[in-house]
Amino acid sequence: MTDNEFMAGFEDGSLANESFHHCDHVRMAFLYLARYPPLEAIQRFSTSLMSFANAKGRPGLYHQTITWALLLLMRDRMARANCEQSWAEFAESNADLLNWKDNILKRYYRDETLSSELAKKHFLFPDKAVPEL
Numbered sequence: 001m002t003d004n005e006f007m008a009g010f011e012d013g014s015l016a017n018e019s020f021h022h023c024d025h026v027r028m029a030f031l032y033l034a035r036y037p038p039l040e041a042i043q044r045f046s047t048s049l050m051s052f053a054n055a056k057g058r059p060g061l062y063h064q065t066i067t068w069a070l071l072l073l074m075r076d077r078m079a080r081a082n083c084e085q086s087w088a089e090f091a092e093s094n095a096d097l098l099n100w101k102d103n104i105l106k107r108y109y110r111d112e113t114l115s116s117e118l119a120k121k122h123f124l125f126p127d128k129a130v131p132e133l
Contacts, residue, residue: 003087007031011048013055020052022100023091029071030078030087038075042068065119069105069126070097 001009009015010028032041032048046067053061077094078085085093096104105114108126113119 003031010052013052015052017056017058023098025049026070026074026097027087027091029074030090033071033075033078034084038071041075042071045071063114063120064122065109065114065124066105068123069108073097073104 006015007028010020029041029045032045035041036044046062046064049067050059050062053059074094074097077097078090081090081093091098108128109119109124110127113124113127118124
């Protein structure tokens, strides 16, 4: 599936939910960040993700802190690469972003913060000491 087909299926809700796992979320976020300025990418991706979850009958899945934090972290990594990257190049050099079980956000957020309703509904800044990059 091409990037355009992948994005179109996500935006119109036709993409199969069973084939949209964490790595696919990260790929989709990368596509938005590669196509739009950061704030527009966050807005568009968040809106599309909420619509996708609603279309799949899972409206309660959207989590604003996780979504925005990952997008901001990804944008930072893209800027630091100092060159345009393909999805494959980005994924290869940022494998830590693709691991949901040992999620990188655990380095920045306390478990109780990420599991809170407040974090689900509103973006919260990290509440752990920031590790060295």
